[in-house]
Amino acid sequence: MAKPTRSLKAQNLFAVGTIHFVLVILSIIFLIPLLWMISTSLKTADKAVQIPPEWIPNPLEKGNYWEALTSAPFFVYARNTLIVCLLTVTGTVFSNAVVAYSFARLKWPGRETAFKITIATMMVPFPVLMVPLFEMFANFGWVGTFRPLWIPAWFAGAFNIFLMRQFFRGIPFELSEAAKIDGCSEWGIFVRVILPLAKPVLAVVALFSFMATWNDFLGPLLYLGSQDMFTLAIGLRDYHGQAGGTKWNLMMAASTAVVAPVIVLFFFTQRLFIQGIAATGLKG
């Protein structure tokens, strides 16, 4: 049943072409929101609401970016966001790694039950916890500070424990045994043997948590009162409210500027990202 090679090649070429065609169409559909946002961010205020709309802004208002970013304290918001992200990401990676290590590689009574309960906690909807958490943080005197946003991150969470545990279980146990014979404590094994091998999954958790924190809206909305404490997500909403929904071009310029760093970060880390997730297997 062997077919001539030439036609197979042609067939392949056709298939690859079709796939590219489909991918390009889909890319356009997925890019529309972003392109529209960028396009609008470069228009004059009048052109931004013109019908029919223009895709290529003319004249090009590059000054929108500077105007938007200086008409509200966006640099302050960016600094705040970075502080919160730094504290949250470090806490998330560290605490989840420690806990996942325990679940994956240390035997203790009740471990399996504890793990099942851990997984079940993913089903607790945030709205249930919202009020009591707020009340608790208010009692701690934490409202109006960054603490409610980052301190919980230092105490692990089900999703990341699950992800890391899957990865840690895949690391050969012989390595731990060897280290133990060399006189390593569990902490020593964790730091010297496991963590260096777990870089991909640490990166995945770090990225997930970075993006979630960068985009978090409800947390800052509940806990941050004054403008000099705002993060970007909430600052952008505030800016929208303040601009009265009229300066669309500036609004979009601000949004684009807020999104850009995350997009760049994703573009450069995606390989690591996907490999990291692939390595965890995500399987039963």
Added chain:
Amino acid sequence: MKSILLTTVAVAIIGGGILYGERLAKDKPRDDGRVVITYWEKWSAFEKEAMEAVVNEFNDSQEKIFVKFVSVAGISNKITLATAGGVPPDVAGLFGGNLAQYAYHESVMPLDELAAESGISPDDYIPVYYDMCTYRGKLWALPSTPASTALHFNKAILREVGWDPENPPKTIEELDKLDKLAAIKNGDKMERMGFLPTEPGWWPFAWGPLFGGQLWNGYDKLTLTDPDVIRGYEWFGSYAEKYGSGTVQSFKEGLGTFNSPQNAFMDGRVATVMQGVWMANFIEMNNKDLEWAAAPFPTPADRPDLVNPTIIDLDILVIPRGAKHPKEAFEFIKFVQSQKGMELLCMGQKKNSPLKKVSKEFIENHPNPYVQLFTDLAYSPNVIVPPKTPIWPQLSQEIRTATEKINGGTDPKEALQDVQNKMQPLLDDIVKYEKARGVLTEEEIAKAKAGGKP
């Protein structure tokens, strides 16, 4: 060695982040030893600037107190959360319609004593505005800027359709007639309307009272299915019915945002609109050449007793419970209540003054040529005020939903009955609790029965 170094650096960065975050959350004391009070306000743009001017004036006049002005979006939620969280500002600028809710939960401080000590008296104010600052016999707030509304009309369109531009509609029937004349429908699409009840759509509760219907008896019963209320909403719904509900909805959605040159009234897509005292200023900003005038909103021809209706809006200043410097905060509020402070503020925001006493210059120099009309309307016996009840935030949303349903073709009576059924039990709970606490006194009930109006 390397790992120790790395750990040290990491710990240093995280520690720095924590410390810096903590420092941000602290109020910085002033070098000159003045007490800093924080003031949260909802305004933006020129309205914010007007208040900032007052704040600066106050700060300049002071050696003991310094007001830190903060502009806050979504202030209603924020203030609740901050008060519950124990970190409220010292002064907050809120919406007058929500005061009953704050007062009911006592999340703001009663001001009766402070006001009496400062010589602030109810007689200083136009009655309706002072009344909006009270709840169950106590004073909980003082006005910042007030507003009243009137019919704004586009003279050029009136002339174009053969209507005397100096003689705008006086009755609802005339308004309907004008709408018929001015409306332009092109196929499925509306291009212009004479009047559109949902533009700007900020006071969905007002249509019942406009036809003489009361939304409640003033203390314990909602009366949303009162025949006059229903009549108001039937009229409201008649516009969607007349042109087709989908057509009107599309038209409405194509209208630009309020504060833009694409605003329906500014670019001539509606000939008349119910708007507030601030409108003149936005016309000036967005379409200087618009030929317009303002007059009292029309009333039903068979109800001459309802003439000069106006919807009352009020922005208020409160001291949240748990504020750190209530005395100093009231000093600032008192300054705003002075004729000088108030006129500076209201002139800057292009609104009327809530005070009875107004300087000649205020009226003469006011950028709104109709400021006297808006002031007079505030004294009208037919002012329309949102019900002073803690359930108002929810009730107003429910009424808004009912108007959406009416526009979608639901029978007004049915839509309002739904709201009535849903909200009455909530009001019952509140009345029960207030009676138990002795807040809802016989005196209060008698006052409500006597008409409730100031």
Added chain:
Amino acid sequence: MSETNIRAKKEARAGLLFALPWFIGFSVFLGYPLLKALYNSFTDYSILNPPVFIGAKNYIDLFQDKLFYQSLGNTLYVAFFSVPLSTVVALGLAMLLNTKVKGQAFYRTFFFLPALVPAVPLAILWLWLFNGEQGIINTMMIEPIGTWLNANLHTHLPTNINFLGDKAYAKSVLVLMSMWTTGHAMVIYLAGLQEVPKPLYEAADIDGASAWQRTKMVTLPLLSPVIMFNVIMAIIGSLQYFTQAYVMFPGGAPEQSTYLYTMYIFDSAFRDLRMGYASAMGWVMFLIILLLTNAALKFFDSKVHYEGG
């Protein structure tokens, strides 16, 4: 014997010590609030004043509240359509990308992009794209296509759809939006696909399997644990959908057709200051999520293929 015993004891101690952060996190940030919410749900509570115990009144009121059913219905509607649709989209994109075409890095980023845009600007953008008069979905798609079809094929299609103002369409906007933000799921599928051993495909090719057969016989079974994971996450996520709807449809306009359950919880809690009522709604939601995820687990139990049995 005692040597291993000591070792086991030591290991257990270390294990508990390592898991300690989570035990604290679990009790303080989950267990306690969950129980406190349960207590609150039996009280009249404004958060500004101490709760007053009122028995099951909140639950009784809740089950008589039309808006409770309406908002729950809206949320289930969105979940019912968006979970399968977004699963298909995410899986489809991942499979396309897994064909190892050139420029993968770019395509991957493009497909992931909408998931990166913060919810608020994204919501504002959607408002604008779907605007009934000026939105580009109308001006660039519905109008030209509708006009052309009406002129040439004598159909009577609308040339303009009022997506946001018409209650027949508003909910579908929420569903549609969820298609665009499947980036996270797509990446996880992609990772899963890369784990499928190549020899299995080669074996299928030798057997002369078509692309569809290959997908059905090899890819889907091997991917089933990942699909299960993603679907369950999607169910939980879609039931908690909040920010975009809250920004786009204040009050659930038109006619509360987009008023989601989470919006009702948020409004009850922070607009009406009825924290007790909101807590009751939250607990009902918790039970619904438990029920639905359990049903999903049962469904997958018969279908999921675990490696090595």
